[in-house]
Amino acid sequence: MxxxxxxxxxxxxxxxxxxxxxxxxxxxxxxxxxxxxxxxxxxxxxxxxxxxxxxxxxxxxxxxxxxxxxxxxxxxxxxxxxxxxxxxxxxxxxxxxxxxxxxxxxxxxxxxxxxxxxxxxxxRFATLSSAWLAEQSTVGGWYTGRADWYGSFYTPDGTAAFSSPWRASRGGLWDVGPHALSMLLPVLGDVSEVTAAPGPGDTAHLILRHTGGASSTAALSLTAPAKGSGLAVELRGDHGIAVLPPWEGAxxxxxxxxxxxxxxxxxxxxxxxxxxxxxxxxxxxxxxxxxxxxx
CATH class of the missing domain: 3.40.50.720 (NAD(P)-binding Rossmann-like Domain)
Structure with a gap:
């Protein structure tokens, strides 16, 4: 081929x-x-x-x-x-x-x-973030993590042009939630228990128990204020704290x-x-x- x-x-x-x-x-x-x-x-x-x-x-x-x-x-x-x-x-x-x-x-x-x-x-495909994830998977020993993605699609200087009816109706849980899980699961393992609660706007707060005994949290939103928007992934464990570096774009x-x-x-x-x-x-x-x- x-x-x-x-x-x-x-x-x-x-x-x-x-x-x-x-x-x-x-x-x-x-x-x-x-x-x-x-x-x-x-x-x-x-x-x-x-x-x-x-x-x-x-x-x-x-x-x-x-x-x-x-x-x-x-x-x-x-x-x-x-x-x-x-x-x-x-x-x-x-x-x-x-x-x-x-x-x-x-x-x-x-x-x-x-x-x-x-x-x-x-x-999972951006160069720096995928390399970081591979490194943390090799290090191991992580007992907790968090993945927060606060988007500001609908602010005057946001990216509403890339929104759509399904994003508006299903919110951050379904749009940026997959990104969060794609970073947490490879390092901490599959999810065995899920707790979730709504926050302001479309914000969703998740608490996850992983099969290996670790836990994690995720905060997911498309309606955050522009100055409060941002992405953060962090792991804590035997070797200290690992923080995701800035990513390059889609x-x-x-x-x-x-x-x-x-x-x-x-x-x-x-x-x-x-x-x-x-x-x-x-x-x-x-x-x-x-x-x-x-x-």
Missing amino acids: NRLRIGLVGTGPWATATHAPALARHPDIDLSGVWGRRPEAAATLASAHGTTAYADIDALFAASDAVAFAVPPDVQAPLATRAAAAGCHLLLDKPVATAPATARELARAVERAEVASVVFFTL DEAFDAAIDALLTAARTGTAHPCDARFGLRVTEILARAEERMRAA
């Missing part, structure tokens, strides 16, 4: 600013086409990158070896399940779904079709995610951030949502 034909599903801000440019410039990829729920937007995006706009999504799957998704999670999951059944490798966005049953169906479809899957958790990380999918497709070796891991993240966040509703 030399060059991989990758189709793009989605035409929104992330697809336009990040996904399509990265796929079009990658030296080992042919951008095989674009499909979107708005045909006119698909035509515009496809024209900008010299590829084909498809009116029939199954035709895009047939013309592709892999498919990248930049659509809301509960649109993504059933379409990705169809793409896997068509034999396409999957480059998924987080969360893979907001319903565990739907995420489970997707993970099973990937296994049945024996296709590769990579879920784009930004911090573009560089998405390039690395593409490379990871290519490697998984060519070698048949599952990536740690595959559809099965995406399912586990959905299960944990769904449990946290239940806890918040009961609070």
